[in-house]
Amino acid sequence: MPGAIVTQFINLIEARRVPDALMLLSAECEYDNVPIGKVTGPEQVGAILGPFVGRYDEVDWVVHHQVASGTADEGVVMNERTDRFRSGDRWVELPVMGLFLVRQGKIDLWRDYFDLATLQRASQPA
Amino acid sequence: MPGAIVTQFINLIEARRVPDALMLLSAECEYDNVPIGKVTGPEQVGAILGPFVGRYDEVDWVVHHQVASGTADEGVVMNERTDRFRSGDRWVELPVMGLFLVRQGKIDLWRDYFDLATLQRASQPA
Numbered sequence: 001m002p003g004a005i006v007t008q009f010i011n012l013i014e015a016r017r018v019p020d021a022l023m024l025l026s027a028e029c030e031y032d033n034v035p036i037g038k039v040t041g042p043e044q045v046g047a048i049l050g051p052f053v054g055r056y057d058e059v060d061w062v063v064h065h066q067v068a069s070g071t072a073d074e075g076v077v078m079n080e081r082t083d084r085f086r087s088g089d090r091w092v093e094l095p096v097m098g099l100f101l102v103r104q105g106k107i108d109l110w111r112d113y114f115d116l117a118t119l120q121r122a123s124q125p126a
Numbered sequence: 127m128p129g130a131i132v133t134q135f136i137n138l139i140e141a142r143r144v145p146d147a148l149m150l151l152s153a154e155c156e157y158d159n160v161p162i163g164k165v166t167g168p169e170q171v172g173a174i175l176g177p178f179v180g181r182y183d184e185v186d187w188v189v190h191h192q193v194a195s196g197t198a199d200e201g202v203v204m205n206e207r208t209d210r211f212r213s214g215d216r217w218v219e220l221p222v223m224g225l226f227l228v229r230q231g232k233i234d235l236w237r238d239y240f241d242l243a244t245l246q247r248a249s250q251p252a
Contacts, residue, residue, distance in 0.1 A: 067193040068193060076191050078191070080239075097204070098223075115161035
């Protein structure tokens with residue numbers, strides 16, 4: 001099921017196992033942070049995700065709703081999340097909706113919608 | 127099906143039939159533009175949506191993907207859209223993801239995720 005692949009991907013990010021998470025992406029996977037821009041392929045995704053996740057002591061992506069259609073061979077998954085990152089005593093929180101297109105058992109597109117100013121405000125040192 | 131209710135709602139907005147669209151909302155419907163804030167109930171939704179839609183000559187919400195689960199009695203619908211608004215010769219375009227919770231045949235929550243700065247830039251006079 002396509003939703004299970006996305007859930008596994010998010011679980012691996014929460015475990016900060018980024019190389020394992022990247023194994024769930026297709027070779028041509030597009031990762032689009034809508035207000036920032038997009039990159040292509042697991043290596044470029046890892047170059048963003050690795051340092052970002054590595055910066056924090058704990059990663060907790062709370063999935064409020066997730067809906068999927070199709071199959072693992074050709075599927076669409078969307079979720080509403082609060083992506084939370086802890087640094088010391090402080091949590092950074094970002095409300096997000098994400099779209100994942102699954103092709104042949106891999107995530108072929110990951111597109112996150114959020115407000116950039118909210119992320120920038122949340123990320124500022126206290 | 128809950129997806130059909132959301133599709134009908136969007137079609138009515140595109141037809142700029144806001145009062146008819148509001149009939150598809152529950153009495154307690156929450157409308158949350160995540161980076162801006164939320165209002166409650168069809169009257170308050172109409173107070174936002176009516177003037178906004180009325181400001182434009184044409185409204186075209188392109189749904190790229192829509193996924194639903196559950197029933198019209200208790201369902202979850204999510205979509206990825208480009209909300210387009212024409213004023214004279216000029217189109218304003220906003221990339222959006224939306225979440226809709228459907229309860230007893232009505233939309234009980236509508237939450238749109240987008241980048242506020244993108245909307246502000248797009249809405250500026252040319």
